Amino acid sequence: MRARNLWWLVALAAFGVFPLVVTNPTYTTIAVFSVIFMACASSWNMFSGYSGYIALGSAAFYGSGAYTMALLSIHLHMAPGAAMFWLVPLGGLVATVLAVPIGWIALRVRRHTFVVITIAIFFVFQLSAINFGFTGGTSGLNLPFITWGYQYYNVPFYYVGLGLVIFATALSALVRRSRFGMQLLAIRDDEDRALGLGVRTHAVKVTGFALSAFTVGAAGALYAMFVGQIYPQFVYDPMFDISIALMTFLGGLGTLTGPLLGGLVLEAGQQYLTIQFSNGSLYLILFGALFLLVIMFMPQGVVVYIRDRVTRRAERERAAVSANDAAAGDAPPPAGDPPAPAGVAHDVAVGGVA
């Protein structure tokens, strides 16, 4: 569809010029966090959204990426500066390598047990970071101090983050169209049947899980470099897990645009609220209430909800027109183009609450 591609280009252009137009560091800081979370949500969705295996331990990868950045930049005595960006993909690689054995263990069990195991594994990582000596324990680690100008400090981070968003989205789209993506979707719809049809379900799941860890790890590395200081309880944060899940659910689980939209709205909203009110409790309540509303009333997410609405409306209008024509009795019968079925196209959403 051409119109769809056009919208993607418009969005990309808007994101591309954003830091050139808005130079206020407060807003560009919000933007950096937003792209980091958009990349994570998109990547999380590529596994959990497509396969239906909800993972709530992705902070394990985020934190590992962050520690990769911190430890390597410190121990390699890297000069603070752009060269450190090379460690961003390395953080992703470390996360992927860790994700293989983790996925291998966690994905042997049923779906709901999987959720719990990912949470348990996440806590193993958090506790290790607190307890091991080389991680600096609870006092954390300080990264080489980056000295490029205050005014433009955020801009390079923003573009690298945007690169991660593009990478995650492109990967998501590629997977979605590939045979591998079909296998993930088949697992989501009926794992036993997929297995019966010859899908090597365990291998497919582990691959998807490891693949989705990459961007999360890379984003963690970027985060560490950006804030310059990491603590176990902030990079291995249980709120991270639930945040990216909520972002994806809010936008639309299993869709391409959903996690991006959810990540943008929620992360920017959170950062803004934190700056405005500096009241964490209020934020928790707002966040929880929003979360409940979305799950109870739009379980398939905003993107799918709106698209269904639009499609249904178009159908109704078409039906009304043909009814009028029929009533007038002079027009030829409408040409035989049946209305497009709701909710098809590229994005396939999860069934959700029936």
Added chain:
Amino acid sequence: MNSVALLSAAKDGILTGSVYALMATGLTLVFGVMDIINIAQGILVILGAYLSYALQLHWHIDLFVGLLITTPTMFIVGVVIERAFIGRLKGPEKTAMSILVTYAVSLLIEGGLNMIFSVNDVQLQASYVSKSFAIGQVHFGFIYVAGFILAAVLLGALYVMLYRTRFGMSVRASLADQASAALVGIDVRRVSTITFGIGVAVTAAGGMIYGATNSFNASSSYDLISRLLTIIVLGGMGSLGGAMVAGIAMVFIGDVVGVVWSPVWSTMAYFVVLILVLLWRPQGLFGRASARVA
């Protein structure tokens, strides 16, 4: 390293572990009957603890007497949560949705508790909380023993209710097979609501003991829920006996490693054991292996 230290680790395992087992039983019961994972259980324990705290602070009601008020209150909280949100979930994604819904509920309660009680740690106090007695060289804290007795009594009551009453029979029938239970005339909807209420009601006693033995604030719920979840996974989801064994095992392993090796690694050791057990038995110690995957 000596036998006294090991003995006291074993003692802690049984005393403290039984309280965790009580809290986890609520979770595993709800999962078994309803296929619902109640992530809010952690914050509900904290809510239970804060209720005891408030009763004591404002009306000078003793911690144990206060349970007569907090337990029914938590039961009602459970029923309300079930009726308002959980009962509305249907379809194949019900379990995953329940995790998200209860997480959202838990965020709401956490925010509310932070606003009311602030984020400063508190601990429940009473004249007997810090008292202890010794048998041989092993010291017993009064509150731990009381917690054990309370947990044992409540678990016993739960057992009697489940295995000796007509209602318990309907719960077990729903646990075994919801559709068939409904076919033989059991009101599964009602059973679910009451089960969820009971599952939450145990957090009153659990929370009181937790609050008397730990200093806590609303964010302690993250640590709690992670432990409770791993207990039911280790024991086997839906297995009541499994929750009991795993609860005790968790504290026991932690304390033994703490004594033998280093306290730093005690929590970690338990998680490692959990993962090893799951490698060997993915369905947990006493869980039923599922015929189908999803």
